[in-house]
Amino acid sequence: MTLKDLSFREKSALVTLVALTALLIFTLNIIWPFFSGYEEAILEMKPLWGAVIFFIVLQIIGHSVVAARNAKKANANADEREKLIVLKSNFYASHVLGFVVICYLGISMLFQIPFLSIYFVFIAFVVAEMINCISQLILFQRGV
Amino acid sequence: MAKQIPISNNIKTLRFLNEEMTQQDLAEKLGLTRQTIAAIEQRKYSPSLEVAFKIAKIFDKSLEEVFRFEGID
Numbered sequence: 001m002t003l004k005d006l007s008f009r010e011k012s013a014l015v016t017l018v019a020l021t022a023l024l025i026f027t028l029n030i031i032w033p034f035f036s037g038y039e040e041a042i043l044e045m046k047p048l049w050g051a052v053i054f055f056i057v058l059q060i061i062g063h064s065v066v067a068a069r070n071a072k073k074a075n076a077n078a079d080e081r082e083k084l085i086v087l088k089s090n091f092y093a094s095h096v097l098g099f100v101v102i103c104y105l106g107i108s109m110l111f112q113i114p115f116l117s118i119y120f121v122f123i124a125f126v127v128a129e130m131i132n133c134i135s136q137l138i139l140f141q142r143g144v
Numbered sequence: 145m146a147k148q149i150p151i152s153n154n155i156k157t158l159r160f161l162n163e164e165m166t167q168q169d170l171a172e173k174l175g176l177t178r179q180t181i182a183a184i185e186q187r188k189y190s191p192s193l194e195v196a197f198k199i200a201k202i203f204d205k206s207l208e209e210v211f212r213f214e215g216i217d
Contacts, residue, residue: 079180080176081189142146143189
């Protein structure tokens with residue numbers, strides 16, 4: 001299996017997955033001092049904006065390259081199989097996101113943590129989107 | 145491991161018998177991608193009833209001549 005064998009949608013999912021992985025590493029790197037005992041580091045919001053802009057730039061560059069190499073397919077609408085794969089992947093990702101956020105809320109209530117960490121919700125969202133892309137790639141190969 | 149649907153088909157044979165039609169040609173006639181035609185042929189995807197009828201019509205066959213249910217009753 002090479003990159004040439006992948007369809008435009010698979011390449012697009014792969015680009016998004018790479019960008020999300022970079023975003024996750026970037027975000028974990030930002031919050032790492034929090035786990036090392038410097039709690040004030042978590043309050044800084046500027047790095048998160050930087051991470052989001054970095055993610056958007058990666059997505060634009062990645063998708064531009066993929067679209068330039070597959071100009072015809074990039075403009076075509078998704079067919080019924082591709083729509084079904086996206087729908088199923090969104091279903092899995094939304095369940096993961098819901099489960100993680102509910103667990104986090106439960107833990108926060110249980111241990112009396114009266115605030116919602118934007119970083120935690122952000123990471124949960126990024127992981128859910130990564131699961132969305134991974135399940136798309138699996139369903140495209142395995143069958144739906 | 146690739147998942148297999150319980151509906152087999154002979155689209156590959158019918159393509160060959162119809163002037164060696166390529167997957168891309170069939171995909172364009174149906175408004176699908178080549179990958180979707182490949183997935184249907186490899187029993188990785190069960191097409192909608194509409195697409196199934198369209199495939200049968202392209203090859204001038206009945207639905208039963210193109211698709212066959214091989215699952216347990």
